[in-house]
Amino acid sequence: MKNLIPNLSLSKDQIQKLALSSIGFVVLLYVYFSFFLGPLNSSRDSMQTSINGLQVKVAGSKNEMAKAANLEKQASAATTRYAALTNLSPEGAPIAWFPPRMKTFFSNQQIEKTTARLENSVPYKDAELSKWVRHNWIIDLPQTDFSTLGKAVAELENSEPLLSINHLNVHALTEDPQFQQVNLTVATAILKR
Amino acid sequence: MALHLNLLHEEIREQRQRQRDPLKIGMMVLGGLGALMFLYYMWNAYQTLGIRNRLNAVQSDWSKVEPKVTAAQKRSAELNGIISTTKVLDGMIDSRFFWAPFLEILSRSVALNAQITSIDGTVLDDNRGVSVMIEGLAAGREPRAAAEELRQLLFEQIVQRYIPPYPAVNPKYDEGFKAGYDSAHVSGPARAEIAPNRHDDRIFNDGFIAGTAAADKANKEVKVEFKTLEDLDTLVKIGGTNMAMAHFSLSVSFNPSATASAAPPPAKAPKK
Numbered sequence: 001m002k003n004l005i006p007n008l009s010l011s012k013d014q015i016q017k018l019a020l021s022s023i024g025f026v027v028l029l030y031v032y033f034s035f036f037l038g039p040l041n042s043s044r045d046s047m048q049t050s051i052n053g054l055q056v057k058v059a060g061s062k063n064e065m066a067k068a069a070n071l072e073k074q075a076s077a078a079t080t081r082y083a084a085l086t087n088l089s090p091e092g093a094p095i096a097w098f099p100p101r102m103k104t105f106f107s108n109q110q111i112e113k114t115t116a117r118l119e120n121s122v123p124y125k126d127a128e129l130s131k132w133v134r135h136n137w138i139i140d141l142p143q144t145d146f147s148t149l150g151k152a153v154a155e156l157e158n159s160e161p162l163l164s165i166n167h168l169n170v171h172a173l174t175e176d177p178q179f180q181q182v183n184l185t186v187a188t189a190i191l192k193r
Numbered sequence: 194m195a196l197h198l199n200l201l202h203e204e205i206r207e208q209r210q211r212q213r214d215p216l217k218i219g220m221m222v223l224g225g226l227g228a229l230m231f232l233y234y235m236w237n238a239y240q241t242l243g244i245r246n247r248l249n250a251v252q253s254d255w256s257k258v259e260p261k262v263t264a265a266q267k268r269s270a271e272l273n274g275i276i277s278t279t280k281v282l283d284g285m286i287d288s289r290f291f292w293a294p295f296l297e298i299l300s301r302s303v304a305l306n307a308q309i310t311s312i313d314g315t316v317l318d319d320n321r322g323v324s325v326m327i328e329g330l331a332a333g334r335e336p337r338a339a340a341e342e343l344r345q346l347l348f349e350q351i352v353q354r355y356i357p358p359y360p361a362v363n364p365k366y367d368e369g370f371k372a373g374y375d376s377a378h379v380s381g382p383a384r385a386e387i388a389p390n391r392h393d394d395r396i397f398n399d400g401f402i403a404g405t406a407a408a409d410k411a412n413k414e415v416k417v418e419f420k421t422l423e424d425l426d427t428l429v430k431i432g433g434t435n436m437a438m439a440h441f442s443l444s445v446s447f448n449p450s451a452t453a454s455a456a457p458p459p460a461k462a463p464k465k
Contacts, residue, residue: 024223037237
């Protein structure tokens, strides 16, 4: 031991070299961790995170597609019904096709000279009906008898599911009491085109 | 003891000093550490390359699946929209008030000695029911009685049409419900005939009580009241006989949606 101690006694030049080596070592460690190992590890971690995220997405996508397929089967009745309901709203402005349609309808029911005029149009408050508009119409039937009116109203209510009669006024004609004059206020749900 | 002379003593010392040069030792240690760190870095880089390959494979899988998933999600949203819209539209369709049956009821309620001159009906907002104002003329020896007959008949017809009997879920319960419902419209001995004494039958009695309650509620929901009823000076000839006339104005109000739900929930099975 005694022999070693004198051997470890370093000269000034050696101490300087040793200090320089230590500084070099620290710099080497810093460069290694900051510019090589650190970025590599962070890159690896981010890739691992991406893999996990994508694997979750891929696994979820299978469920999503299975659900969509099931929903497609379950919704077949609803889609058919929806298509039927949308077909009740032809292309074009409702004011262009609804009054003629009513005129033809009542004419087929032996009620002539029918007029229909648009009172107003209001959007629905329900979010589900954002593509639909409620149109309020006034339909005047200047002359009809009660029995014919009843049949016509029944046929109208059965053939136009999206139409509802909100107000009905029937009054006898003074000059010909067997006939009545009728005013209907109806609301229709019409798809925006 | 033999004497050893070391003539190369200085050279050996210098050689030992060279060997123990701290800078040299430090450089060797640094080199060793550098080699270890390099190897560790290469090992990590190798692993990272493997992960990158896995990432590429997963990305490739996802890129194949993604368009299908996006399309499926879009279709799901579209279908859900269609389902909910159809549901709301069906709700609107089902909750409509149909005027044709009401007009039919009215035509059946008007006897030969009465004439309706005006009908003004409105469906009230927010499911608050239907309000109808009916004006007309009644003729007869007692024209007011003829008008009252029309009023009562109209009331009965509306109750029958818009307050449906309780749906059959249990024959005994339904029998009791019907008996209770019918007994609510009559009183006295007739009521006792309709309501047989079956206190021992619990299901029947439950139905009877529910039927009575439903009928009472229906009677409250349906209102057919005279607003005006006045005799006229004019006489009318019916069948060759002069009859007095009365002008009446009837206010009819009822709520089909409320009366339809007036029936109680199905009776629970009795505990044994």
